[in-house]
Amino acid sequence: MTLEILTSDLLTPVRHGFFSRRGGASSGIYEGLNCGTGSTDLAEVVALNRRRVANAMEVTPETMIGVHQVHSPTVITVDGPIKGDKPKADAVVTSTPGLALTILTADCQPVLLADPDAKVIGAAHAGWRGALDGVLEATLDAMEALGAARENIAAAIGPTISQRAYEVGPEFLDSFVADSPNNTRFFANGEGDRLHFDLPAFGLHRLRQAGIGAAEWIKYCTYSDPGRFYSYRRSTHANEVDYGRLISAIRL
Numbered sequence: 001m002t003l004e005i006l007t008s009d010l011l012t013p014v015r016h017g018f019f020s021r022r023g024g025a026s027s028g029i030y031e032g033l034n035c036g037t038g039s040t041d042l043a044e045v046v047a048l049n050r051r052r053v054a055n056a057m058e059v060t061p062e063t064m065i066g067v068h069q070v071h072s073p074t075v076i077t078v079d080g081p082i083k084g085d086k087p088k089a090d091a092v093v094t095s096t097p098g099l100a101l102t103i104l105t106a107d108c109q110p111v112l113l114a115d116p117d118a119k120v121i122g123a124a125h126a127g128w129r130g131a132l133d134g135v136l137e138a139t140l141d142a143m144e145a146l147g148a149a150r151e152n153i154a155a156a157i158g159p160t161i162s163q164r165a166y167e168v169g170p171e172f173l174d175s176f177v178a179d180s181p182n183n184t185r186f187f188a189n190g191e192g193d194r195l196h197f198d199l200p201a202f203g204l205h206r207l208r209q210a211g212i213g214a215a216e217w218i219k220y221c222t223y224s225d226p227g228r229f230y231s232y233r234r235s236t237h238a239n240e241v242d243y244g245r246l247i248s249a250i251r252l
Contacts, residue, residue: 003033003056004228008156010214014114014121015057016250018158018218020228024049029240034230036104036245050247057249059100064249066102067092071129075122075142091124091139095146100251106232107222109203110158110248113139113212115148121250126157128172131203132179137210150211157217158248161233163188163198165223172197222246 003023007016024033025048030041033049047061054061062081067089074089079096092101093113101123103110108127114120124130124139140150170193176183186205188196200217207215222229235243 003052005056006158006218006220008112008216008218010154010156010216011112011114011250014116014250014252016112016114016156016248017056018110018112018156018220018248019053019056019246020159021230021244021246022228023052025052026244029235029242030244032230032244033247034244035247036106039245040242041244053102053247053249054100057100057251059098059251063098064100064102065092065094066104069104069125071125071127073130073134073138075124075135075138077142077146090126090130090135091122091142093120093122093139093142093146094252095120097252100249102247102249104245104247105158105160105222106230106235106243106245107161109160109199110246111136111139111155111203111207112158112248112250113143113153113155114250115143115152115154117152118146118148119252120146120148121252123248123250126203128197128199128202131199131206132175134206136203136206140207140210140212151213153212155207155212155215157200157203157215159218159220159222159229159246160200160203161223161231162200162221163196165221165233166197166199167194168197169193170195
């Protein structure tokens with residue numbers, strides 16, 4: 001099976017892709033294109049999957065740049081392959097051609113960003129914690145430091161968990177209300193005291209509030225489509241011991 005690569009017109013003509021799980025070599029609960037080196041999938045199979053992504057992006061595996069994601073607002077700027085351990089961060093930016101910036105997700109938002117005129121790109125992992133703590137705004141700041149103009153930056157949010165599938169408790173809401181009372185608009189009532197949180201709408205709000213030129217969610221829900229996407233929450237509900245990770249990539 002060939003790889004399935006989802007794209008956004010907003011990022012044209014910059015080379016990018018939100019890869020689904022289709023077309024990979026993993027089996028069992030990881031069936032498909034599991035690119036998570038932190039999973040307990042076979043290391044050699046994950047490496048094979050990542051080589052397939054590198055080939056699709058026309059880079060080498062060594063020039064696919066990722067970070068050790070920790071749900072933080074930390075952004076790193078790179079101009080070449082990372083040597084040694086991956087730094088703990090949740091976004092990466094560059095103005096160096098030939099590097100593919102990558103993010104791994106399994107419900108959180110993968111956000112790819114580009115200013116094609118300034119030739120500056122970014123990739124961010126924005127779960128609820130990172131988005132609330134400012135990882136998207138920090139990514140825009142880092143891109144500007146490389147010469148991008150905020151009003152010329154476009155961003156696309158890839159496959160992520162949708163509001164219908166994202167049930168949370170009242171204590172979750174409290175964290176957002178503490179940030180801004182207006183954040184209640186991203187929550188809908190569920191059964192009893194349960195609520196449903198709209199993560200991609202919150203991500204778009206933070207990007208637009210920060211003055212980005214254009215932003216969209218490509219409207220694929222990770223939880224609701226097991227044939228195409230991995231989902232941490234779905235695997236938890238199924239009592240599976242682990243889960244695969246989707247990869248998203250962008251390059252100049």
